[in-house]
Amino acid sequence: MVEKLYHFIGGARVEGKSGRFAPIFTPMTGEISAEVPLASTVELAEAVANAKAAQPAWAATNPQKRARVLMKFLELLARDFEKIALKLALEHGKTLPDARGDIQRGLEVVEFAIGIPHLLKGEYTEGAGPGIDMYSMRQPLGVVAGITPFNFPAMIPMWKFAPAIACGNAFILKPSERDPSVPLMLAELMYEAGLPKGILNVVNGDKEVVDAILDHPDIKAIGFVGSTPIGEYIFTRGTANGKRVQAFGGAKNHALIMPDADLDMVADALIGAGYGSAGERCMAISVAVPVGEKTADALVERLAPRVRTLRVGPSTDEKADFGPVITRQHMEKVKSYVDIGVQEGAELVVDGRDVNLQGYEGGYYVGGVLFDRVTTNMRIYKEEIFGPVLSVVRAPDYETALSLPSDHEYGNGVAIFTRDGDTARDFAARVDVGMVGINVPIPVPLAYYTFGGWKRSGFGDLNQHGPDSIRFYTKTKTVTSRWPSGIRSGASFVIPTMG
Numbered sequence: 207m208v209e210k211l212y213h214f215i216g217g218a219r220v221e222g223k224s225g226r227f228a229p230i231f232t233p234m235t236g237e238i239s240a241e242v243p244l245a246s247t248v249e250l251a252e253a254v255a256n257a258k259a260a261q262p263a264w265a266a267t268n269p270q271k272r273a274r275v276l277m278k279f280l281e282l283l284a285r286d287f288e289k290i291a292l293k294l295a296l297e298h299g300k301t302l303p304d305a306r307g308d309i310q311r312g313l314e315v316v317e318f319a320i321g322i323p324h325l326l327k328g329e330y331t332e333g334a335g336p337g338i339d340m341y342s343m344r345q346p347l348g349v350v351a352g353i354t355p356f357n358f359p360a361m362i363p364m365w366k367f368a369p370a371i372a373c374g375n376a377f378i379l380k381p382s383e384r385d386p387s388v389p390l391m392l393a394e395l396m397y398e399a400g401l402p403k404g405i406l407n408v409v410n411g412d413k414e415v416v417d418a419i420l421d422h423p424d425i426k427a428i429g430f431v432g433s434t435p436i437g438e439y440i441f442t443r444g445t446a447n448g449k450r451v452q453a454f455g456g457a458k459n460h461a462l463i464m465p466d467a468d469l470d471m472v473a474d475a476l477i478g479a480g481y482g483s484a485g486e487r488c489m490a491i492s493v494a495v496p497v498g499e500k501t502a503d504a505l506v507e508r509l510a511p512r513v514r515t516l517r518v519g520p521s522t523d524e525k526a527d528f529g530p531v532i533t534r535q536h537m538e539k540v541k542s543y544v545d546i547g548v549q550e551g552a553e554l555v556v557d558g559r560d561v562n563l564q565g566y567e568g569g570y571y572v573g574g575v576l577f578d579r580v581t582t583n584m585r586i587y588k589e590e591i592f593g594p595v596l597s598v599v600r601a602p603d604y605e606t607a608l609s610l611p612s613d614h615e616y617g618n619g620v621a622i623f624t625r626d627g628d629t630a631r632d633f634a635a636r637v638d639v640g641m642v643g644i645n646v647p648i649p650v651p652l653a654y655y656t657f658g659g660w661k662r663s664g665f666g667d668l669n670q671h672g673p674d675s676i677r678f679y680t681k682t683k684t685v686t687s688r689w690p691s692g693i694r695s696g697a698s699f700v701i702p703t704m705g
């Protein structure tokens with residue numbers, strides 16, 4: 207049966223009014239499981255009005271009480287964990303264990319946001335002048351919005367709404383229209399946890415509602431995660447409208463493999479980071495850069511049999527290494543990149559284009575693909591494929607290898623594998639990329655650090671989660687006060703100084 211989804215506005219489920227809907231597919235079978243309403247400016251205006259009306263009282267609620275709603279939310283999330291993980295796996299396509307990880311990495315940011323009474327503390331200077339004290343405070347922005355991608359439908363919405371709401375804002379979430387069920391489930395749990403009506407709204411839709419968010423004068427900040435062209439558009443239009451915007455985009459994450467690295471460990475790391483979640487992670491490794499021909503030969507020799515025997519399967523198969531990709535179009539796109547790589551002259555070591563799973567013929571499967579002798583002028587090197595495709599680019603020496611991720615237009619994540627501390631330290635200091643792993647293939651910082659890529663992987667100044675999220679979702683007010691108020695120094699026409 208095709209389920210009818212809804213928006214979540216003012217603490218209640220609301221039917222779509224625009225008359226436009228999009229089908230939701232189950233990637234492992236290709237069947238339609240639900241349809242999602244695509245909002246217009248009307249639903250968005252309704253959500254913003256609800257948010258705006260509710261926000262002042264929420265901002266005035268003491269931070270510990272706000273944190274308690276998030277604590278209760280965590281309890282409810284633990285209660286419904288398996289139900290949500292299964293829905294996530296079915297709608298996104300990732301395997302059930304990986305779906306659990308998606309929820310887990312999101313709830314860790316909720317745990318961080320529970321520290322909000324501490325995180326919001328300002329500064330104080332007693333006696334900054336005669337009878338003068340000075341202090342700063344962090345105040346919420348008001349109504350803020352998050353626009354999120356399909357690939358982490360639990361984690362990224364929580365990265366956005368938990369710190370924003372903890373800081374006293376009201377939040378409008380526009381999740382991906384390809385897998386919106388989990389974000390809706392999360393919103394429902396937030397209300398069951400005691401969130402006042404209107405503080406978290408989920409408005410489903412596509413470009414039409416995104417544009418309405420970008421133009422709405424009452425939305426003060428937008429956090430976006432998705433592809434680079436859309437991220438750049440969101441940043442440009444949102445900031446032109448006077449909003450604070452952070453927009454995180456695509457990636458091409460390199461792993462450098464030095465001749466002294468433990469190649470068995472490297473092979474394990476590359477198999478997991480290259481093919482986990484069918485490569486649909488912004489921190490997936492898609493380029494391996496072995497240094498020296500000997501290292502390259504030994505690495506490819508280790509990788510090839512393992513890629514050949516990767517098990518792609520339905521999301522519900524607990525033994526599958528990874529599941530289908532998100533849509534039929536995306537499956538075709540990934541396969542077309544394999545065609546392009548062959549035409550460009552890369553060596554196709556393992557071809558994953560022909561996968562047929564009995565009983566799942568309608569699903570969107572691509573098997574593991576391994577290319578060797580990829581060069582920097584090839585499209586398969588330059589562009590984000592977002593599929594289970596790993597390219598080996600052979601580098602003659604460390605300096606050449608270091609220049610590859612540094613010169614690439616994307617700068618999300620990067621890793622180096624070596625036993626040499628000097629090289630690792632030099633690499634971490636010099637590489638022009640935002641998140642670095644040393645013998646760690648997917649260096650996603652923990653909740654209390656910040657997450658964000660450089661160059662065309664991130665637009666805006668402040669990162670996601672960690673201390674930057676508090677800065678992003680608040681504005682600083684600085685107060686200069688004089689007590690006792692009666693000290694008189696006469697009228698002065700000169701700027702006050704401490705001279």
Ligand code: NAD
Binds near residue numbers: 413433
């Ligand atoms: P996407 O850019 O297609 O969609 C992201 C969001 O933008 C969705 O909510 C979508 O509805 C909206 N959108 C799509 N087209 C739009 C348009 N023309 N105008 C306005 N809004 C539009 O991205 P996706 O396919 O959902 O996600 C995959 C991408 O996200 C990859 O590029 C991946 O690298 C990136 N990603 C980046 C990070 C990061 O932190 N840097 C994390 C996860 C995913």
